[in-house]
Amino acid sequence: MEKLKKKWPLWLGVGAFVLGTHYLMIVIAQIMLSGSFSFSGLGDLIINRLTQPGDAPRYLDIAENGYTATGENAINLVFYPLFPYLMRAVGLLTGSLPVAGMLISQVGYAAASILLYELILLDGDQRNAWDGVMLMAFYPFSMFGMGVFSEGLFLCLTIGCLYAIRKANYIAAGLLGFLSALTRTQGMLLLFPAVCDWVMRKVGEEKRKARASDLFLALIPLSFCCYLLINYLLHGNCFQFLIFEANAPWYQSTKWISENIAQHYQMAQSNPGLAWVIYMAQLILYFGVLFILFLGLRQKANLIYVLYGGVYLGFSYLSGWMISGGRYMFACVPVYLILSRLKDGIPRKALLMGSAALYFCYSLFYLKGFAIM
Amino acid sequence: MADLLGFLAGGGMLVFIGALFLRFLLEIRVVQADTCRLIRRGTILTLCAGVVYWLCGGLTNRVMTASMESIGRFDQVFHGPYIQHMFSALQKPEAIDPVSGVFVMLARILGTLLFGRYQSGGLLLAWALTAFGSCMLLAAVTKIAGKEAGEYAVFFMLCLPGAVFFFLPGWAPFLPPLIGGGSMLLARKKEAFHCPRLSDIRLSLIISVSAMLSAAVTAGLVMAKLG
Numbered sequence: 231m232e233k234l235k236k237k238w239p240l241w242l243g244v245g246a247f248v249l250g251t252h253y254l255m256i257v258i259a260q261i262m263l264s265g266s267f268s269f270s271g272l273g274d275l276i277i278n279r280l281t282q283p284g285d286a287p288r289y290l291d292i293a294e295n296g297y298t299a300t301g302e303n304a305i306n307l308v309f310y311p312l313f314p315y316l317m318r319a320v321g322l323l324t325g326s327l328p329v330a331g332m333l334i335s336q337v338g339y340a341a342a343s344i345l346l347y348e349l350i351l352l353d354g355d356q357r358n359a360w361d362g363v364m365l366m367a368f369y370p371f372s373m374f375g376m377g378v379f380s381e382g383l384f385l386c387l388t389i390g391c392l393y394a395i396r397k398a399n400y401i402a403a404g405l406l407g408f409l410s411a412l413t414r415t416q417g418m419l420l421l422f423p424a425v426c427d428w429v430m431r432k433v434g435e436e437k438r439k440a441r442a443s444d445l446f447l448a449l450i451p452l453s454f455c456c457y458l459l460i461n462y463l464l465h466g467n468c469f470q471f472l473i474f475e476a477n478a479p480w481y482q483s484t485k486w487i488s489e490n491i492a493q494h495y496q497m498a499q500s501n502p503g504l505a506w507v508i509y510m511a512q513l514i515l516y517f518g519v520l521f522i523l524f525l526g527l528r529q530k531a532n533l534i535y536v537l538y539g540g541v542y543l544g545f546s547y548l549s550g551w552m553i554s555g556g557r558y559m560f561a562c563v564p565v566y567l568i569l570s571r572l573k574d575g576i577p578r579k580a581l582l583m584g585s586a587a588l589y590f591c592y593s594l595f596y597l598k599g600f601a602i603m
Numbered sequence: 604m605a606d607l608l609g610f611l612a613g614g615g616m617l618v619f620i621g622a623l624f625l626r627f628l629l630e631i632r633v634v635q636a637d638t639c640r641l642i643r644r645g646t647i648l649t650l651c652a653g654v655v656y657w658l659c660g661g662l663t664n665r666v667m668t669a670s671m672e673s674i675g676r677f678d679q680v681f682h683g684p685y686i687q688h689m690f691s692a693l694q695k696p697e698a699i700d701p702v703s704g705v706f707v708m709l710a711r712i713l714g715t716l717l718f719g720r721y722q723s724g725g726l727l728l729a730w731a732l733t734a735f736g737s738c739m740l741l742a743a744v745t746k747i748a749g750k751e752a753g754e755y756a757v758f759f760m761l762c763l764p765g766a767v768f769f770f771l772p773g774w775a776p777f778l779p780p781l782i783g784g785g786s787m788l789l790a791r792k793k794e795a796f797h798c799p800r801l802s803d804i805r806l807s808l809i810i811s812v813s814a815m816l817s818a819a820v821t822a823g824l825v826m827a828k829l830g
Contacts, residue, residue: 429631433631485718486613486717486723487609489609493605495604517611520619523619527622533626533627537623540623544616
């Protein structure tokens with residue numbers, strides 16, 4: 231309680247900075263795209279680009295109608311349930327599902343930024359913590375944290391889980407990991423840093439004794455079992471979602487990273503219009519994140535961060551025909567954790583500058599309607 | 604270019620997994636910091652040597668054979684009947700000598716983990732065995748004669764004429780672990796083992812000439828396709 235009283239102005243400042251930056255970007259984009267400012271233009275831009283593109287209509291459909299066993303919307307099963315059902319609940323208060331979706335995303339995103347700030351403070355100082363917050367806010371594809379997408383909520387639950395793991399609060403870690411895994415598939419991967427931390431505390435210097443509460447970590451894989459149960463109840467097949475993902479419109483498959491990266495390059499060559507918004511961006515992000523993870527090893531960053539970053543990157547890039555790599559890497563939290571540790575100097579300043587510039591460009595492209603998804 | 608990027612991406616991830624595992628062993632105190640540093644040095648030396656041979660082969664392939672094959676396709680860059688036989692045995696098991704057969708079996712297990720990329724599994728196994736052997740050799744010679752001697756020993760092994768075969772599927776990648784293992788046994792009897800001291804200049808000359816001959820073998824392996 232004392233900590234809350236002392237910290238709430240700072241936390242409010244962090245949240246306000248993150249959301250304020252994005253709304254400023256939306257205003258600038260509205261002026262640049264239409265030639266002048268108008269509230270109605272701003273409203274149209276928000277509705278058109280934050281509540282309608284990409285996966286947003288599917289989340290809204292699940293929130294309104296739930297999962298269905300038949301019909302063309304049966305394929306919505308591939309989207310995990312927490313975000314849309316939370317939208318449904320909040321929608322009862324707001325009276326509008328799109329508004330509920332944006333509210334959940336933006337509150338989640340702001341909360342994620344505050345949690346990231348506190349997580350970085352465990353190992354660094356205020357400068358490091360603000361660096362992490364700025365890097366996440368100015369990540370080129372961070373506009374997805376503002377709309378009817380699961381990124382904001384997922385980030386909040388993931389960073390919360392990592393914080394709980396760092397505090398050896400495995401009850402909270404298990405519960406938050408459970409919810410994160412019900413939001414996106416990648417949430418399951420939190421089991422890796424959780425178990426790694428548990429092993430290191432048990433076998434390392436701390437020699438921590440195992441406790442019954444440690445079993446809460448089993449909630450993380452249990453979450454996936456709940457999702458499989460939903461598949462079974464609707465379609466009589468626990469893995470129905472894989473069948474849907476393998477067909478239109480996703481055509482997803484699982485292939486080794488080399489094949490997928492090679493494919494990204496070939497797609498960039500054959501689709502020049504999409505090269506720099508999808509395929510080359512995904513290629514550069516892969517090598518960039520891999521480099522950052524090696525940097526993390528060299529910096530002796532906390533092993534659970536590097537481990538989580540590695541499994542997250544590897545898992546994401548095992549997907550064939552991926553077109554949302556930019557959005558997926560937005561939630562690769564270890565990137566911000568590792569880069570926030572850079573010593574003050576030219577690389578750090580250049581990184582902040584470059585990140586902000588790319589954030590502007592890609593946010594403008596997204597708000598204009600380019601195929602960033 | 605696509606295959607090259609794919610190779611770098613997949614290879615980079617595998618190197619990362621290895622480095623992460625080593626760091627984990629360090630965190631839970633299964634290995635000491637000195638051992639970690641040694642493993643890191645030995646592995647980096649091996650990777651660099653492998654890259655040199657790979658570039659040498661790729662360059663020769665482009666210039667001497669005027670081939671437009673991707674440098675990332677080892678099976679298309681390096682030729683010679685045994686190498687081609689090994690590459691095809693990795694894809695589809697066929698009759699082969701027992702030692703190479705063991706290699707194929709292990710490589711196919713790795714290839715299964717890489718979602719059916721058996722040739723990649725073979726290359727991964729070859730590079731891993733060579734790195735393992737290099738680390739053992741480095742540890743052994745460092746114990747006998749010091750850090751510099753250890754490094755020279757590893758360079759000497761990796762510059763042997765024909766060392767390119769350590770990085771290709773076959774029975775040759777089993778040699779570095781044998782050399783390294785033998786050295787570790789010798790290192791136990793350090794007092795009984797007298798290491799002759801050669802000057803840095805002589806050692807450097809030996810390594811340079813050896814590397815040049817090794818590059819010749821590498822180029823020959825590529826130009827074998829010209830018949």
